[in-house]
Amino acid sequence: MTNWWRDVSCKLHLDYHEPHWMTGVAASFDLAEARRQARIFKEAGIGAVSYFTHDHHGFAFWPSKAGVNHPGLVNDYVGNMTTALAEEGIRRIAYFQLFTNIHIKQTHPEWLVVAPDGTNPPGAWMMYGASAVCASSPYLDEYIAPLLTELLTTYDIESFWFDGGAWMVDTLCHCNYCKEGFKRDTGLDLPASVPVRKRRHAPAAVFESRGKVDEFAIDWSISDDAGDSDPQWVAWRIWRRKQIGTFLARTIEVCKAARPDVLITDNSIGRSSTPVPAGGNGEPVRWLAPQEIGLDYLCNDALPWGGDFPVTFSAVGRNEATTGMPFDFHNIRFHKWGEWQLRDAEDMIVDSAATLAQGSSTYFADQPYPDGRIEPAVYEVIKEVNAFSRPITDQSVTTQAVPDIAVLASAPSQIFGPIGSGVNAARNTRGAVGLQGLGERTDRIDGAHLALTHSGVQFLIYDEPTLRQNLSRQKLVIVPEQCLLEEATIDALDAYVRDGGALIVTGRSGWWDQAYSNENAKRFDHILGVETLGAHPSPIHYVELSDELRELARVPVHPIMQWGAAANVRATSAEVLADLRGPLRAVWRDGIQDEDHWQHYTTLGACPPGEDIVGPAVTLNRHGKGLAIFVATDPFASHMHENRPHVQRFVQALMERAYPTAERLVSIAGLPPQVEVSVQRDEAATYVHLVGYAPLKRLGAMVHNAGVPTTTGGSVRLRHPTRPASVDEIHTGKPVDWSWTDGVLDISVPAFSTHAFLRVA
Ligand SMILES: [Zn+2]
Structure with a gap:
């Protein structure tokens, strides 16, 4: 069986979710119109088209015997499209939404997700309640599987693009299938509710700002512990995320039974932010590399909505390029999903360049009108973008990214562990005043991506198993506060440094194992040449660089502020390259350094540098033939939010010490x-x-x-x-x-x- 995905360098996705009250769906889309569109696609250079078979309302877009047709469907959208594309030699990709459905409540209400309060919530993005279907229910086997078989035995479909799987399983569900399944597999009862982070509350101030009344409410904590380390909750999350692997394996099995050469993907599986575990339930937990999940290629819609696509595509691309699998991103013609604006070609060309530079292809996304028509102007823009991208894709479809600097994105660290300093870990505000709040666990990887992208270096972002396999090809490995790590990874990094490799580790990396248990802050100590004593109590610190490091960083004699937690270490064999200064002593009421005694100095929770050096901020250890640098804070998570040039150059100085520019690829x-x-x-x-x-x-x-x-x-x-x-x-x-x-x-x-x-x- 050949995987043709990589050979088709230009693809198109047609987004087509139709509400149940819409009439005249595909009314203009008879076979003649389908043929006309297929010719437009062909002329625009498109070699494969993804079109809707089953939308997020759960409606079929063909006269289905096994499913529920869209009530307003006039023509066989799937049939006409499949025929017309095949006539033009264009590859056929079926879009199929998995776990949202607005009509299944009438026939199988017991398959719906049940919130802890007993209600049936909406599926993601949906405005209809009772539309999230639980992955623990028989929905996939009894309802979806017959639809997939019917599609593959009726139409010449060559690939399935599944949606709504990966991001549906995070919902806490109290349905009977979940209750019984979780108990059977783990011996535990379901968590009663989603954990809530402990915060202190201050009274809300109401004031008028920019013509509207606003509330300035304050919830804050000096800790970035999310309060979700309870073993029952951790076991549930691992159990639930494992269902991604289970439903994908079942879906792949059903599809390949009907058509062995059909290629399968699931939206955004393969991104480091959507990891899939194996094991658990008494077995050791192992987080799968994307290439172990069984998909034929990786594909990502353009999320976040209206986000900074060239930056997102670069960050995800530098990760997915390490899998060796083909991967794509939707380059949307609209500004965000679910609307009909048209972007300029130049804007889409920048997105395309960012994608192609990582060895991906071009995958446009359009949205037809309800009657199935498309706007010709869209394809004029696509032609213009293709005129730019064609010379690249002609060359780049066979290229592979060259390793040089590796960033480690451990799968469990994206969903478990302390959240990361983000912006303003000290204080999280709602309302018009204040910064963006605490941030996400993924901020560390996104911040490292920004810091390295702005440094003009070649770098790739690896999961743990893939990095271990490729360690000998790396000249520098950066671990940006990845809190949960497998023992095998730390062992491999130890051997890598002893063999002459360079390593930079920040913050609380490796303090927990891959199942968010067995807390042991000392796991990197023998490599870093430090003794870890714990975490400093303060939510803000200042880094004071040695003269040598400061000159490398080209920063003035001025402490570099770092939001968030810092590791308290003592250098054993390591040399100290920077000191860590704490905040003013007076910020601690009665001199007691804990959550209850921290007092905010400024509205946003910052505090000036204080009287005391509280420990090393940066250390460098010679370990075997290599070297290992440790940074007690994590400079990366807050960099994602603040993009500060001083922090940027601080990171560059660390890289220069570890792996000088003159030696780089x-x-x-x-x-x-x-x-x-x-x-x-x-x-x-x-x-x-x-x-x-x-x-x-x-x-x-x-x-x-x-x-x-x-x-x-x-x-x-x-x-x-x-x-x-x-x-x-x-x-x-x-x-x-x-x-x-x-x-x-x-x-x-x-x-x-x-x-x-x-x-x-
Ligand atoms: Zn359930």
């Missing part, structure tokens, strides 16, 4: 920090991508690139063991100036705006 000079670099390779050549980025000014999250300026005078320094025969820029097809000495290639980058694509052959 690639470095860039004379280019703005917004330009992102990526290095890919195939049998014939090495490729360097330079991706531009210039969002319009904005207040809020909706990011659009426009007028990306032309960059001139940049250079790329690439380690290349042999003297190359040629170096050219692929968009222009022109050779570029270069020189090569002793395994180092210096390339003069020609003028470019959104993307330069250098081929070294």
Whole structure:
């Protein structure tokens, strides 16, 4: 069986959720219209189309015998589309929504998710109650499986794109299937409710701001413990997330029984933020690498809604590229899902460049009107984007990312453990005043991504098993406060450093095992040359760099503020490169350093540097032939929110000590920090991508690139063991100036705006 996914470099998704009251669904979509659209797709360069078979209301878009048709469906949307695409030689991908359904309550109310209060909640994004179906119920076997078989035996469908699976299982459900299943598997009762983080409350102030009355309420704690380490809750979350693997295995089995060569994916499985465990229920817990789950390719819709797509695509792409599997992102023509605006081609080109630079393909997303028609103008924009991306995809479909610097994103650390300093761990506010609140566990990886992207380095983001397999290919490994780690990972990192590798570890990394138990803060001590004594009580600290590190970081003589927890360590064999200064002593009422005695100094919870150095902030240990740097705070999570240049350069200085620029696979000079670099390779050549980025000014999250300026005078320094025969820029097809000495290639980058694509052959 061949996996054709990687060979189709341009794909299209047609989003088509239709509410039950909508009439005339697909009314214009007879076979003639389907053929007309297929020709438009073909002309736009699209080689595969994903179209709706079963939407998030649970309606079928073909005359189904096994399911419930959309009440307003006029034409056989699935049949006409399948026929027309096949006639044009376009691959057929069926979109199928799994666990939301607005009509199953009439026939099988017992299959619905039951909230702890006994109500049936809506499925994600839905405005209808009683529409979330529980993955513990027989819904998949008794309702969905016959639909999948019917589709595959009726129509020439070559792939399934499943949705609504991965992110539906996080709901705490008290249905009878969950009660019995959880008890049977773990011996435990279901958690009574979702844990609530302990916070202190202050009275809310009501005031008028910008013409509206607002409430400034304060919930806060100096700890970022989410209060969810209770063994019953942890066991439930592992048990529930394990259902992702179970329902996917069953879905794959059903589909492949009907058509062995059908390719399967599930939306956003493979992202480090949606991990899937195995084991549990008395067996050791193991978190699966995406390539172990059984999917044929990885695909991600463009979330967060209206987010910064080039940044998200880069972060997820640098992770999924490590799996060796084909992976894609939806490049949406609208500004966010569920609307019909049209973006400019340049905006979509920046997204496309960010994706292609990681070795992915182009996957557009459009949304037809209810009657099935599409807007021709959309395909003019797609053609324009394709004119840009085609020269890249022609080259890049076979390339693989080249390892150099690794960031470790341990699967369980994305969903368990302390939340991370984020912004303002000291104080979380609701209302118009205050920063963004506590943040997410994934902030550390996103913050590390920003810090490294702005540093012009080649880096990839690995899960634990994949990193262990690829450790010998890494020159530097960064562990950005990954609190839960497998013993095997720490052992592998120990051997890696002793063998000459470089390691940077931050914060409370490895304080827990992969099942969020067996707390042991000392697991990295022998590698780091420190003795961990615990956590400092304060929610804010200041890093004072040694002169040498400060000069490397190019920061003034000024302490670098760090939000959040810090590890309290004592250097044993390590050298101290920076001191950690605590907040003013007076911030602790009665001199007692605990939650109850912390007093806020400023409204937002910051406090000036105090009188005491409380321990080392940065240490460096020679371990075997390698070195290990430890940072007692975690600079990465708050960097995700604040993007502070001082923190950026602090991280760069640490990397310089661990793995100097001169030794790296690639470095860039004379280019703005917004330009992102990526290095890919195939049998014939090495490729360097330079991706531009210039969002319009904005207040809020909706990011659009426009007028990306032309960059001139940049250079790329690439380690290349042999003297190359040629170096050219692929968009222009022109050779570029270069020189090569002793395994180092210096390339003069020609003028470019959104993307330069250098081929070294
Ligand atoms: Zn349930």
